[in-house]
Amino acid sequence: MFSLYLECRQEEKDLLIAELWDRGSCGITESDLRGGGCGLSAFFEADASAPELAGDFSSWSARWQAEEPRDWVAIARRRLEPLCVGARFFLVPDWRDDPTPPGRFRIEVNPGMAFGTGAHESTQLCLEALEREIKPGMTVLDVGTGSGILARAAALVGAHRVIACDIDPVAVELARQPSSFVGTADAVRTGTVDLVVANISPEAIIALAPEVMRVLRAQGVAIVSGFEGAEVGGIEAALAANGATVRESHAKNIWSAVVVGKR
Numbered sequence: 001m002f003s004l005y006l007e008c009r010q011e012e013k014d015l016l017i018a019e020l021w022d023r024g025s026c027g028i029t030e031s032d033l034r035g036g037g038c039g040l041s042a043f044f045e046a047d048a049s050a051p052e053l054a055g056d057f058s059s060w061s062a063r064w065q066a067e068e069p070r071d072w073v074a075i076a077r078r079r080l081e082p083l084c085v086g087a088r089f090f091l092v093p094d095w096r097d098d099p100t101p102p103g104r105f106r107i108e109v110n111p112g113m114a115f116g117t118g119a120h121e122s123t124q125l126c127l128e129a130l131e132r133e134i135k136p137g138m139t140v141l142d143v144g145t146g147s148g149i150l151a152r153a154a155a156l157v158g159a160h161r162v163i164a165c166d167i168d169p170v171a172v173e174l175a176r177q178p179s180s181f182v183g184t185a186d187a188v189r190t191g192t193v194d195l196v197v198a199n200i201s202p203e204a205i206i207a208l209a210p211e212v213m214r215v216l217r218a219q220g221v222a223i224v225s226g227f228e229g230a231e232v233g234g235i236e237a238a239l240a241a242n243g244a245t246v247r248e249s250h251a252k253n254i255w256s257a258v259v260v261g262k263r
Helices: 010-022 051-055 072-079 120-131 149-156 169-174 202-215 230-240
Strands: 002-008 025-034 037-045 063-066 083-086 089-093 104-110 141-143 161-166 179-184 193-199 216-228 245-253 257-263
Touching: 002 104, 010 025, 010 037, 051 063, 072 083, 072 161, 083 120, 089 149, 104 149, 120 149, 120 193, 120 216, 120 245, 120 257, 141 149, 141 202, 141 230, 149 161, 149 193, 161 169, 169 179, 169 257, 193 202, 202 216, 216 230, 230 257
Parallel strands: 089 104, 141 161, 141 193, 161 179, 193 216
Antiparallel strands: 002 037, 002 063, 025 037, 083 089, 216 257, 245 257
16 A cells, blocks of 8 residues: 655645545545645555556645555544534434434434535535525525535425535435436526525636526525635625625635625
């Protein structure tokens, strides 16, 4: 076994992790770098080609070293603990039987191959915004649903119908939502959604801003996250250019979420 170490910007991390999985990694760890970057250590079995991988990822200062074999399932499970988010949610790994605190909704999570364990600040920001914004009977669209945490949370706090979509078929399968499809907001009918939530990359939010605002009914609400504080201005400008009024923004560490209404 050997590890391949890369250094990247935060906005590159998710795509790099996906690529490392595709190349056969059997485990990946993350570390924060001074100055805001991210360090990734991807572990590979001995039959992979360390020099070839280091060359393919040379743009990220890749270097490799020999490692002892590890039980990645056990390591991953030890790192995931139950988590209370906002005032109403209790996120717990699906292999644990911790009791649900009184007054909270239990959401069981399995990291699987899709983004969304609830530990990330952007997911927490979206969950907290859903608590504030969802009214009984709403139709909610979760764009880039990942593991489906936000879709499940929307249903628990009163949404009448939740539509979940993702361009990754594996994510759609893991999300396990009755109304789900492989694709994105451009496949949804105009003016049929009361609330859109999208915890995706800033580039994707900007590109999808016209579709996000198009699918909303009058007075609809959009919650977007997955970007850092320095990117808030660009996100707000893209949404405002398509008929949004910025209502509020919130931050956790370096991550931000923006809530807008439809004019």
